[in-house]
Amino acid sequence: MKHTDYSAPAQAPMVRFGGQSVSGVKAVNQDAFAAHAPDAPTARLKGAVAVIADGVSSCEDSHIASQTAVTSFIADYLSTPDSWSTRHAAARVISSLNSWLFQQNAVRQGHDDSMLCTFSAVILKSNTLHCFHVGDSRVWHLRNGELEQLTRDHVHVERGRNYLSRAFGADQHLEVDYQQRTLEAGDRILLTTDGIHEHLPRARIAELLALQPDDPVAACSGLIDEALAGGSDDNLTALLIEVDALPLETPDENYRRLTALPIPPVLATGNRIDDYEVLDIIFSGTRSHMYRVKDLHGDRQYVLKAPSENHAEDSLYLDGFMREEWVGRRIDHPNVMKTFAPPRPKRFMYYLGEHIEGQNLRQWMQDHPQPPLDQVRDLLRQIVAGLRAFQRADMVHQDLKPENIMIDRDGRVRILDFGTVRIAGIEEMVSPLDKSIPQGSVNYVAPEYLMGLPGSYRSDLFSLAVIAYEMLTGELPYREPSVKRHRIEHYSELHYIPALRHRKDLPLWMEGCLRKALQPNPCIATTPIRSSCRTCARRTASSKHASASSR
Numbered sequence: 001m002k003h004t005d006y007s008a009p010a011q012a013p014m015v016r017f018g019g020q021s022v023s024g025v026k027a028v029n030q031d032a033f034a035a036h037a038p039d040a041p042t043a044r045l046k047g048a049v050a051v052i053a054d055g056v057s058s059c060e061d062s063h064i065a066s067q068t069a070v071t072s073f074i075a076d077y078l079s080t081p082d083s084w085s086t087r088h089a090a091a092r093v094i095s096s097l098n099s100w101l102f103q104q105n106a107v108r109q110g111h112d113d114s115m116l117c118t119f120s121a122v123i124l125k126s127n128t129l130h131c132f133h134v135g136d137s138r139v140w141h142l143r144n145g146e147l148e149q150l151t152r153d154h155v156h157v158e159r160g161r162n163y164l165s166r167a168f169g170a171d172q173h174l175e176v177d178y179q180q181r182t183l184e185a186g187d188r189i190l191l192t193t194d195g196i197h198e199h200l201p202r203a204r205i206a207e208l209l210a211l212q213p214d215d216p217v218a219a220c221s222g223l224i225d226e227a228l229a230g231g232s233d234d235n236l237t238a239l240l241i242e243v244d245a246l247p248l249e250t251p252d253e254n255y256r257r258l259t260a261l262p263i264p265p266v267l268a269t270g271n272r273i274d275d276y277e278v279l280d281i282i283f284s285g286t287r288s289h290m291y292r293v294k295d296l297h298g299d300r301q302y303v304l305k306a307p308s309e310n311h312a313e314d315s316l317y318l319d320g321f322m323r324e325e326w327v328g329r330r331i332d333h334p335n336v337m338k339t340f341a342p343p344r345p346k347r348f349m350y351y352l353g354e355h356i357e358g359q360n361l362r363q364w365m366q367d368h369p370q371p372p373l374d375q376v377r378d379l380l381r382q383i384v385a386g387l388r389a390f391q392r393a394d395m396v397h398q399d400l401k402p403e404n405i406m407i408d409r410d411g412r413v414r415i416l417d418f419g420t421v422r423i424a425g426i427e428e429m430v431s432p433l434d435k436s437i438p439q440g441s442v443n444y445v446a447p448e449y450l451m452g453l454p455g456s457y458r459s460d461l462f463s464l465a466v467i468a469y470e471m472l473t474g475e476l477p478y479r480e481p482s483v484k485r486h487r488i489e490h491y492s493e494l495h496y497i498p499a500l501r502h503r504k505d506l507p508l509w510m511e512g513c514l515r516k517a518l519q520p521n522p523c524i525a526t527t528p529i530r531s532s533c534r535t536c537a538r539r540t541a542s543s544k545h546a547s548a549s550s551r
Contacts, residue, residue: 012043013124013183013246017050018216019239020224024195024232030055030117031193031237032066036074044247045082045425046089047125049074052191052239054137056116056167065101065115069168072097073121083330084394085424086123086130087178094119094132094176101169116167120151120191124183126429127246133177134166138197140190140205141181147190147206151177188216189241192223195234199227209240216240251315251432258318264306264348267291274347276304286310288321292355295343302340306350316433318349320419325351327418331393335386337406337416353416357409361402361467369474370503373510376471382413383464390415391457394424398455400463401444402470422455443476447520450488458522465517472510473502477518491520 015037023029035050037043051070055062073093080089105114118135131139136153154166154177166175188209197205200223208226212219220238227236249257264273266289271278276293279301283290286308293304305324311317328339328351338354359367361379368375383405390397397415404417444466446459469477478494488494496518500511 012037012040013048013126014244015048015124016216016242016244017048017239018218018220018242019237020217020220021237022224022228022235024228024234024236026057026233026235028063029235030057030063030066031195031235032063032070032117033191033237033239034070034074035239035241036078038078042078044429046078046080047086047123047130048241049077049121049123050189050191050239050241051119051121052137052193052237053120053168054118054135054193054195054235054237056114056118056164057234059114059116061115062117065169066117068101068115069097069117069119073119077123081330081393081425083327083423083425086125086128086428087180088394088424090121090123090130090132091176091178094121095174098168098174099172102172105169114169116164116169118164118193119168122189122191122241124189124241124243127183127248128428129181129183129187129189131177131179131181134168134174135164136162137191137193140192142188142190142206142209143184143186145206145210147202147209149202150179150181183243183246185243185245187243189243191237191239193235193237195232195236196223196227196238198234199230199232214242216242247430249430249432254319254432255315258315258322259312259349261346261349263309263312264350265309267306272296273304273350274342275344276302276352278304287317293352297343301355302352303355304350304352306348319433321349323421323423324418327395327421327423328353331389331395333386333389335382335413335415336389337414354414356406356414356416358407361405361407361471364407365402365471365474371471373472373506376468378411379407379413379471380464380468383415383467386413386415387457387460387464390421390460396422396455396457397460397463398422398449399441399444400460400467401441402467405467443480446522447488447491447494448522451491452487456522462518462522465514469499469514469518472506472514473499475502477514494520 017035019033019035021029021031021033031054033052037048038046051073053066053069055066076093076096077090080092101115108114118137120137120139121132122139123130131150133139133151134154136155139150141148141150154164155162156165168174190209205223208222209219212222219240223238224236266284267273267278269278269281275296277296278291278293280292282292282303288308289306291304292301294301307318307321325339328337329341337356340352342352387397398420399417404415406414406416408414444463446455446462448459449455466477477496479497496515498511499506499514
């Protein structure tokens with residue numbers, strides 16, 4: 001039976017690892033290295049990982065630091081949420097590991113057995129190399145015979161000796177170098193400790209690698225042997241990654257993946273699909289169909305959403321539809337609609353969502369044209385809490401509007417419709433789809449999208465500010481154009497209409513908050529001069545988290 005998963009928009013890089021580490025003339029090897037290419041679909045979402053660390057020789061237990069750094073980094077990085085970007089995930093893990101080592105060293109203060117080490121890690125995800133570095137171990141990039149050093153040594157020289165200026169475990173707050181490079185098939189990524197590169201010049205390293213074009217283990221052994229022959233008196237470690245192939249999903253391959261399951265026909269009450277019986281038709285339109293269904297095996301009720309046949313040839317639409325289920329299964333928050341893993345294999349393209357009894361925010365606003373301020377603040381507080389869940393997951397909703405916010409019979413808010421959600425961890429992956437079209441509904445979309453610029457969590461907050469303005473006044477903060485705008489040339493094209501013009505009883509601080517939260521230019525909106533806006537926002541939501549409602 002066919003199955004498709006949004007988490008697999010492209011294959012993972014095909015790589016081979018080879019490495020060697022020896023103590024050299026020293027009694028103890030304080031270096032460590034590790035590499036791992038996980039199985040699919042983890043490899044597609046997280047990439048292949050390689051790490052090298054060099055314990056500080058003056059510290060008796062630095063081998064513990066280096067071993068802990070390489071093994072824990074790989075395990076912890078692969079355990080981070082799939083939605084996080086590579087940089088975000090790795091930075092969080094590095095910060096946590098450094099804090100642990102720093103605390104261990106604080107306990108050992110005054111002893112010679114402190115745990116300090118260098119740290120260099122590379123992650124190969126999709127067609128991109130991500131590099132993280134602290135200390136004087138090195139990362140090299142070899143392409144077409146040209147060897148380039150990607151990292152810089154964090155050392156200072158005193159009386160002819162090198163001393164580390166940065167090391168894992170040395171400071172509570174660690175500054176980590178980060179860069180990324182576009183990969184090509186045939187690239188070779190080399191990681192070395194100073195026992196090798198202090199005794200072999202760059203040109204000689206390139207020559208030795210060229211002698212072993214297909215065997216990474218033999219190539220690393222050659223580097224170590226020559227460095228030892230050249231008088232290396234330190235531990236020696238080399239780790240080589242061979243990039244054999246990179247993901248390149250063609251438009252046809254993309255379409256075949258997205259259409260692996262057929263779109264179901266339009267259903268009527270009483271129809272059955274995959275052991276679900278349609279109890280009611282919630283919505284049926286040109287883009288999608290929603291039904292209230294009952295699981296015939298468990299008697300549980302769901303909302304079943306299926307795409308419309310009208311978009312059977314639209315890869316971008318189908319990609320967004322599959323994204324909805326993926327997002328809803330990964331954000332577990334009381335103010336975000338849940339989607340569920342199907343209890344049995346699916347034969348059609350659809351997903352199961354949480355059934356919410358209530359009304360959307362558009363209907364609520366029609367029923368409450370002049371709502372009390374406290375009631376508005378309570379609803380905004382819940383929407384902010386839901387948006388914070390997206391932010392923690394490294395996601396941006398991008399289509400926040402009253403129709404995509406539900407209020408159940410108990411007054412609890414749910415954010416829904418995840419078809420345009422930007423997922424940082426998946427955005428990094430190469431795709432044949434053109435996603436340059438502005439996201440969101442024109443009256444609520446953040447102006448940066450209309451300028452052709454990428455959005456961020458602040459873009460969602462602009463949309464929330466428009467919703468807050470409309471809840472309070474029944475109007476929009478910017479004049480609606482006679483022709484729907486999809487592009488603007490400059491932020492100055494938007495002219496804010498004071499909320500007090502529509503509703504005289506609003507407090508002045510609330511007008512100030514709305515004006516600043518609806519500042520079209522996100523760069524101006526986040527400058528220090530706007531600190532008063534955050535104060536107003538806290539008053540608006542009456543919550544310690546409400547500062548998120550200000551741009």
